[in-house]
Amino acid sequence: MKDKLLLLGVLKQSEMHGYQLYDFIEQNLASCTTLKKPSAYFLLSKMEQEGLVQVVEQRIGNRPPRKVYRLTQAGERLFQQLLQENLSQFTPTVFPGDIGIAFLDQIPIEQGVRLLRKRLQKMQVHLAHLETIPPHRGSASLLIKHQIQHLHNEIQWLREVIADLQEAGNLPQAQKDNEFSHQDSSSN
């Protein structure tokens, strides 16, 4: 349903044809979704059947006709509804990268440290890239700020994981397959 909201929202701002729409999303909203081209077309034709968008064949110059999508009133209404749901709901973030973390104890510690450092470096490169993006106007700047803040946090967390791992590696005993059952004795 979330990609439907996305398409409706973009179309609300201005009517577009499929490719343009997909391109806009890829450029500006990649941090919200991973919608691929064929999925966008699939959703658009479904939304046409549902009467949410209206399709007009448009011909510019002697280019082949393109299907231009425009929001209908039903589409507007659904947009408002989905927007309100999206804003008020919360869905816990899923981290596929944590799968590897969960199985860290299946490889030698030094190898784990080496691989995670590689990951860390990629994160730093990505952060540097994000920080070069000039501030947009409007809500787009919020999205970028979000990504940057989040990435800072992720980098910090990963550094901690690596440090824990190394610490466990330096204790010279009792590590065959439960390498880091560290548990700081603070708190409680």
Add this chain to the structure above:
Amino acid sequence: MKDKLLLLGVLKQSEMHGYQLYDFIEQNLASCTTLKKPSAYFLLSKMEQEGLVQVVEQRIGNRPPRKVYRLTQAGERLFQQLLQENLSQFTPTVFPGDIGIAFLDQIPIEQGVRLLRKRLQKMQVHLAHLETIPPHRGSASLLIKHQIQHLHNEIQWLREVIADLQEAGNLPQAQKDNEFSHQDSSSN
């Protein structure tokens, strides 16, 4: 591919039948994936065809026979490979909740604030829940710490968004459809 790694990893620790596997993932690894039951079964039978797991019909008491999955050597090898890839790669986090943020300027500010406060509250409830989970041993504790730290960060970010929004609402002029084109005059 990531769910394959997940299944291989769990099966490496101990052989299991489908339901047990799915249940274990749901209980312990929900923060890494959203794999559903039928997908788990689908993947398992595919992995059987690929020779990554070996299936044995097992009969306990007079229960109906169950298919018990065990890792093959090829499965072990693929696990090691996928694990190394997962640990060394980095994939930017996607935030479906940011779709709504991107369209915040399509609704009145007070409504936006109200809806986001609802979201904020759900996040706080979820955080409180995470913090009641007793510390596991081993890498699982890393995953929980990750979720908690991340959620703290998300809450802080959302508070900032709400504050920005309210601030924009208090400027009494020039807001019809570009409600918060705030842009701190610093930097540049």
Add this chain to the structure above:
DNA sequence: TTCTGAATAGTCAAGATTGAATATTCGAAA
């Protein structure tokens, strides 16, 4: 013993997603 609900174990058809391919136009170099 019969019933009921919970837990266990799995399946299926319908729908969604995607890598890869197709088809056209444009611009510019050869």
Add this chain to the structure above:
DNA sequence: TTTCGAATATTCAATCTTGACTATTCAGAA
């Protein structure tokens, strides 16, 4: 003016996902 690569616009077959359902067993209540 032919050709080649890039940009535009879309489609398709194959694969993957999922809500909803089925079927069995078990434990305890009636």
